[in-house]
Amino acid sequence: MSTTFDKVADIIAETCDIPRDTITPESHAIDDLKIDSLDFLDIAFAIDKAFGIKLPLEQWTQKINDGQATTEQYFVLKNLCARIDELIAAKGA
Amino acid sequence: MRLEYFQMLDRFVEVKADERWIKTESRVPMESPVFEGHFPGYPLMPGVLLIENMAQTCGWLVSAITGFSGLPVLAGVKEAKIRGAVFPGMDISTEGKIVHDGSGFAIADGKISSGDTAIADARLTYRIIPYPSPEFQNTMVTWAKQLNFPLQEFKK
Known part of the structure; x- marks a missing residue:
């Protein structure tokens, strides 16, 4: 079963065409991965x-x-x- | 429609608030300064204005579902396809459907047809930004009423 991070990293890699192996739990989406606010909307859509x-x-x-x-x-x-994970837990509460 | 003023919609004809769906109709004017350049002697509705037509149709819908709490501004156009030509005097129908209502953004699908002919479609992303002033917000609500936008459908 894939973790939340695995799913999010896959979404980012696919949405922003960023090599999957460069995305780590320590990556800062803006500062490290250089994702801008418009691309982050696509990521938010996919995460939602x-x-x-x-x-x-x-x-x-x-x-x-x-x-x-x-x-x-x-x-x-x-x-x-x-x-x-907090939002998922809150949804199920 | 007054293309040179970016007034792309004539009227709202149907809305399904529960399905977050809307339909507008417009008649392309016989004359417009736009057609003087696009193209001389061969007036053809520019594809970007068809996208604007979808953007305005879906934009009003986004405004309605958010209770006019913010201004939806076009931020992205994906998978836009111009499938057919539109000439002066043609009637077009535009359908808009909200695909996702996010936090500070929305995504919608727009589709234009003329009769049974598919004209254009696209997926549109909107940022929802604060209105620059309460007066502007009131202006938008008043404008919606002037266009007979069925605001009451979204207050149920």
Whole structure:
């Protein structure tokens, strides 16, 4: 059974044409993988569909802009996957 | 339709709020400055304006499902296909369907036909951005009402 990270990495590789083996849990989607905001919408669409959730991108962006969170908290892939797992758990609760 | 003003839709003819689907109709004008250049002596509706027609149809739908809380701006066009030619005087129908309602973005499929003939289709991505001012937001709602957009269907 593939992990959340495996699925997310596959989505990123396919959506952004990034070699799969360069995507690690420590990768920062923006700083390391150079994914821009428009491409991230495609990724969010694919993640929402794959996991049956709705990534709260607006809320995350607001928190980052307000200085209440860092981009690392949401866009380093291991952290992104942790958020996804939380959303999946909340959905099933 | 007033192509030179980017007024691409004549009327909303059907909406299925539960299915997040909408249909508009428009008649291509017989004359427009656009046709003076595209092309001299052979007026042909530009393909980019067909995409704009789909973008506006789906854009109103995105506005409606989000309760006019933000302005949907076109951010991406994928798999766009211009399958048939559109000439002055032709009637076209445009269908729009929301494929995904994301956080701060939406994805929709647009499709244009004329009678039984497929004209164009595309998948459209919108960013939903804050309105630049409350006045502009009111302007959009008023505009929707002027076009007889069935806002009440989305308040049920």
